[in-house]
Every structure is written in structure tokens, then in C-alpha cells.
Amino acid sequence: MTAAQAIPDVNIKDQVSAAEWQTRVDLAACYRLIALYGWDDLIFTHISAKIPGVDEFLINPFGLMFHEITASSLVKIDISGKKLMDSPYEINPAGYTIHSAVHEVRHDVGCVVHIHTPAGIAVSAQKQGLLPLSQQSLFVLSSLAYHGYEGVALHHEEKARLQADLGDKNFMILPNHGLLTASATIADTFLMMFTLQRACEAQIMAQSGGGELIHIPQQILDGAKAMIAGVMKSAQGMGGTLAWPALLRKLDQQMPGYAN
Numbered sequence: 001m002t003a004a005q006a007i008p009d010v011n012i013k014d015q016v017s018a019a020e021w022q023t024r025v026d027l028a029a030c031y032r033l034i035a036l037y038g039w040d041d042l043i044f045t046h047i048s049a050k051i052p053g054v055d056e057f058l059i060n061p062f063g064l065m066f067h068e069i070t071a072s073s074l075v076k077i078d079i080s081g082k083k084l085m086d087s088p089y090e091i092n093p094a095g096y097t098i099h100s101a102v103h104e105v106r107h108d109v110g111c112v113v114h115i116h117t118p119a120g121i122a123v124s125a126q127k128q129g130l131l132p133l134s135q136q137s138l139f140v141l142s143s144l145a146y147h148g149y150e151g152v153a154l155h156h157e158e159k160a161r162l163q164a165d166l167g168d169k170n171f172m173i174l175p176n177h178g179l180l181t182a183s184a185t186i187a188d189t190f191l192m193m194f195t196l197q198r199a200c201e202a203q204i205m206a207q208s209g210g211g212e213l214i215h216i217p218q219q220i221l222d223g224a225k226a227m228i229a230g231v232m233k234s235a236q237g238m239g240g241t242l243a244w245p246a247l248l249r250k251l252d253q254q255m256p257g258y259a260n
Contacts, residue, residue, distance in 0.1 A: 007064065010072050011072050012071075012072045012085070013071075015085075020051045020052075024058060024072070025258065025259045026049070026186040027048075027071075027186055028070050028073075028258040030049075030111070030189075031047055031060060032255045032258045033190060034113070035067040036067075036251065036254060037194075039115045041116040045095075045115045047113045047189075048099040048103065048112050049111045051076070055079050055103075056076055056077065058074040058075065058076055059074065060074065060091070060092070062089055062090050062095075063090075064089070067255060069258070070260045071258065072260055075091050081100065093154055095114070097154065097158065097159060098114055098153050099114070101159035102166065106166070106168075108184055109182045109183060110185055111183060111184075113181045115178055115193065115197070117179065119204050120173075120196070121177065121178055122200070122204050123173065124173050124174060124176060124177060124179070129173055129175075130196075130199060130200070130203065132216040132221055133199075133202060133214070134199050134202040134203070136198045136199035136202060138220065139228055140196050140199050141221055142221070142228065143170040144169060144171045146172065147172055149175050181193045183240075185240055186244075187240030188240035189240070190247070191240040191243055
């Protein structure tokens, strides 16, 4: 029996700009939160964040579980997938395909979250996709896209089709695959995924009851964006900055160490 390989204990704070370091800390926190809520899939999903002011982004080191990721362990790459700082880790090739596709064309997007949860996959496998059954679904349906399954995302030719399907939307369901959210900030993108995941969980639970389901009326769906702005006190995004400090307090109590 071989011993577990130790994770290198490094801190690169002094090697990067203040803006990059803050992005690293927030992105590492996002990884830890995904693990804390049980939405991770061993090492096989990914979150990326663009470094402010440059065409470079950060993504997870392929081989670490999400609860192990720190600000210093994140891998910095350019839009072509080239590593820009030394790292003992490579990146997930499917992760690069999906995330670079979004970052290439959506200059308003600072963060992309992609996960494979059982509830998300279950809804993605349904022909009608996400149904208007919950208040959470109301928010998602106001900006939801779909991208059909083409197998594991290893082929760069798929990027153009994913870009076209996403368009200007912030939520995406990938049939037979999983869920994706994309927004300007890490905080907003996490909150969007929380909302999408909760909508999927509610749908599966409602369907499992076997009774007739009540759909939200179309006139209410049509007013979703105004309702989001009213609830979140913002005309932009999902108001993630309201929840983010509380999420970090929860993380500091239950899964500290991400800001190293």
C-alpha cells in the first residue's frame, strides 16, 4: 500500500498582484463551498475565474479534490490553455474546453461554475428540462440556455456550438451531463448555481410525489427579472455580494484554509 502523496505547501501571495490574489482567494472559497454543499464529483468538475484586466484565468489543479484547493494551488492559464506559472498539476482538458469557450466570447463573465450533481443530471435528462415549479426556477428560467450532449468535452470544435447555445444567458443545462452558471463575479456565479441546484432538487422531489404539479403562470415568469432586482437590491446580477460574506463566515468555521 503506497502512502498518500502530500500536497505541496506553498503560498504565492507575494508573486502575484493584489487583484489576482483576491480572485484566487474567492475562487478557492467557491471550490470549498461546492465541496461543503456536497456538489463536487471527486476531481471531475471545475470552476474558473478570470483575472481582472488580463486575458488569463484560474482553474483547479487536476488531481485535487475541491475541499483541498487553496488560493496558491490554483493553476493560471491563458486562453489557449498554456500554464503561466509553475505548477505540479495539469488542468482537466474537458474543463479547459468548456471554460475557455465561455471566456473567449463572454467578456462580461468573470466566473464559470460547472458541476455534475445527481439532481442536476436528473433534470438534464428530462426532455422538458427545468420546469416552472419553484420560486428558484423562476429566477433560473429568466436566463436559461441548453447545450446538447456531444460526449466528454474534449473536442475544440464543440466550443463554437456551446458559445452559440449559451448566447447572453447566465444559466445553462447540459442534457445528460450537468449544470453551468456564468456571471460577472464569483459571488454571483456561486449564488446562481445554488439557485439552479435548488430548483433541480425541488423538481425531482415534486415529481417523486406522484401528484399533479402546479406550474408557475407565464405572466409571473415574464416579470422574473424585475422581481430579482427587487429582492437582491440590484438591477445587475443575482445580488451575490449580499450572501458572500455570510458564506465565507460559514466556510471559515467549517472548512478553513482556502486563503493560503
